Amino acid sequence: MKRSVFETNQNLKDAAVLLGVWLRQRGLSQGYGAFNMHIVCMYLTFMVKNRRINLSMSSNQIIRIFWLELGKTDWTADGPSLARESPESNVPSKTVFHSHHEVVFIDVTGFHNLAFKMSWVTYLKVKKEASQAIHLLNKSDSSCFQALFLKSAPFLHQYDNVLCFRQAEVVSRCVQDHATQKQKIDFCGQNVPIFAWLLAPLLEKGLGKRLDHIGINFPPGPRWRLDDPNPTYSLSGEILIGVKLNPGTSLSVIDKGPPPNTPEGSEFREFWGDKCQLRRFKDGSITESVIWADNSLPVEQRRKVVKSIIIHLLDKKLGIQETKYSYVGFQLSQLNQISFAPKRSIEETSIAFHKTFTRLSNELHSLKLPLEIVSVQCVSEIYRFTDPFPPFKAHFNIVDNLCENTQNGFLLKKSSEAMLPPYSPTVDLVVQMSISGKWPDDVNACKRLVAAFYVEISKAFKEKRHKTQVTPEFLVVFRDGFIFRIFLAYSKQIGILKQRVGESGLRQYRDTNESIAIEKKFINLPKLTGALYGLSQQYSAFAPTCVLAKRWISSQLLHETHFPSVVIELLVAHMFLSSQPVEVTMHPLPMFLRFLKTISTTNWNLEPVIVNFNDTLDRNSIADMEKFFSSNRETLPPMVLATPFDPSGVLWTKKSPTIPVLVRLAKLATVSLKILENTLGDNDASSKVMAIFRPPMSVFHLVIRLAPEIATRRHQKLDFQGIVSTKVTSGSYNIPVYNFDPVELYLKDLEAHYSDKAIFFYDQYGGSEIGVLLKPQFLAEVPFKVSSFEGRKLLTEATELKMKPDIDALIEGFKIMGSGIVEDVVLNGHILTTT
Secondary structure, three states, X not given: OHHHHHOOOHHHHHHHHHHHHHHHHOOOOXXXXXXXXXXHHHXXXXXXXXXXXXXXXXXXXXXXXXXXXXXXXXXXXXXXXXXXXXXXXXXXOHHHHHHHOOOOOEOOOOOOEOOOOOOHHHHHHHHHHHHHHHHHHHHOOOOHHHHHHHOOOOHHHHOOEEEEEOOHHHHHHHHHHHOOHHHHHHOOOOHHHHHHHHHHHHHHHHHHHHEEEEEEEOOOOOOOOOOOOOOOOOOOOOEEEEEEEOOOOOOOOEEEOOOOOOHHHHHHXXXXXXXXXXEEOOOOOEEEEEEOOOXXXXXXXXXXXXXXXXXXXXXXXXXXXXXXXEEEOOOOHHHHEOOOOOOOEHHHHHHHHHHHHHHHHHHHHOOOOOOOEEEEEEOOHHHHOOOOOOOOOOOOOOOOOXXXXXXXXXXXXXXXXXXXXXXXXXXXXXXXXXXXXXXXXXXXXXXXXXXXXXXHHHHHHHHOOOEEXXXXXXXXXXXXXXXXXXXXXXXXXXXXXHEEEOOOOOEEEOOOHHHHHHHHHHHHHHHHHHXXXXXXXXXOOHHHHHHHHHHHHHHOOOOOOOOOHHHHHHHHHHHHHOOOOOOOOOOHHHHHHHHHHHHHHOOOOOOOXXXXXXXXXXXXXXXXXHHHHHHXXXXXXXXXXXXXXXXXXXXXXXXXXXXXXXXXXXXXXXXXXXXXXXXXXXXXHHHHHHHHHOOOOOOOOEEEEEOHHHOOOHHHOOOOXXXXXXXXXXXXXXXXXXXXXXXXXXXXXXXXXXXOOEEEEEOOOOOOEEXXXXXXXXXXXXXXXXXXXXXXXXXXXXXXOEEEEOHHHHHHHHHHHOOOOEEEEEEOOOOOOOO
């Protein structure tokens, strides 16, 4: 029957091939009980015979109907049948098949179930993917085809938590002790599928509403010669059980059961055992309940509730101890904690900041000024919950031998030789003033008027007992332990900066470096910050994924100059908002794996990155952006990041990242992704995976080692073991030393004076070394010229006068410029020699 249907219809063949690709990219067409190509072709045959597909349809139409039919039917309750129904035949009914099999698809004879090996877990996963495919098709996005057929979705990328079983004796003992005789007979004693069949219903019942769906990834089945006996399907690799969580209910810490003294209540208590207890709730109801954690825990801790439930279920119900398997999901969770302050998390600190920001914003709005304050917007990472090390109250510990308390704040003592105090960052606010025609047309006059406003605001805040510090560029306010920098913006500011008067007296308006910077900070960044903040509230994994991505990129010694943090956030936002092969997860680890895959596989030269916040961009707008990208590719930067606020896509990536950085990062992402996928299932994975955050320094020509006492961000280092005091000390009510990072200042000096000779790499989160890569044009030998003297010396061995790099002088220059900061400069001898 299948041959007769497919032989004369090429479109049907093409549709089958594409559907096979779709399944294989999601790992659903291979392994025990898979939704394989035979089932795909037979179901297409079924739809042709039942006139749901006609032979004149295109392959695209056939695929759409296949997904629609698969999404709305239920093979677990009323499976399809290719057999002809006849009251006189002795063919078993569907009811008989469903009483023996979880998934039913009857063949043409009426006696064979094509899906007899398939579990309800696999079928429901395929059905869900079909519904998701229809959703993507309805969006009519240009990236839809790539998401459906070209992008793969490895198992670890799809699920919030994954259980990894590798010990064959654990599987066999569990089957022996807990499987029924019927299950053993049905599967001919094959332990692997029986084991999975034991786990799936248990997890579904135990997790309840927290669960969206379960996935099972079986190890490859055995192969044998036709004349050899059939081998037993035993555990030769690993069984992966994936858990995809429900975003709305997975963070719940209480399982509210039925009322006591009812059959349902007794069943609930019997299932949970000593974990169950009677609880009275605010609505007056008394029910059987299970309490897994305190209700006041932050999100990062609530994510671990599901892990506690699963560990409890496997231990009490199946006798599998936690040491007998690997739990994938929290191997990188320490990077989303503030390591030097164990009692504080990034989320808790950010929430505390938001409360302080709200109070400060209300105070600013209530000020009586000549011009009304229209809006107060925060543009720092902490507002978006994406700062890996957000400032928190009084984390600085002022010591008398380090700092001097003055009227305007703390100052560092010049004679101090001890460790510098920890880095205290500021939080930037943009305050928009109301429109007025009284602003002067002169730039300097406007700056003086803005400074006058800073003075007035400072006076008002001092009356409220807030410590302030006035500068010509901004106002510093110290409130509740946070250091705010307030920047005033007014409507005429950008226009005045663009204005130029020509020789004829006509006014001309052109972009200048200053006007672009002001527009970027006062207009574009507040809009973008608002959109990214909304995304962090919509997806609980967004901010932690940004933190992981920033820590990873910075650990590769690519600091803000090479790869701006806002670009990282936009890439992660694109990943959450774009057409992905699978849905967004609740946990950051699988999303971080997808981020690495995106970095390693995306061809930035051919693809613009379009971040469609709130679906603001319609099809025509996206098409216009893609057309602009194609027609202007040669003049655009290597990476184009388009948003509703920046359709051209060049605002944030105009200067960086560069092509060499993107190429280098793609290679690093490929290696890092491979390490993670190969080690996450190990019992000691938490220590192994940290290798991706420790780059080799041997690739650099020179390595500048920094003095540890001068590094104010040393507490942000990956291996930092100490604890920074959070105790409020005497006098700490004053404004501390803020934004003081000698290493960053030294790095800027290096880039300003040696950018024509070298590229500098540094981990801004507590790095202790600066990698130096000398540029090829500097390393090359050049003819003897006066213009070539800088940084070079005469090549004495050559027959003609030539110049070569003077590495010794370069090293000495680095040391002199970094006096007190640089401990040593090391030459990688296998790359360079000083001779």
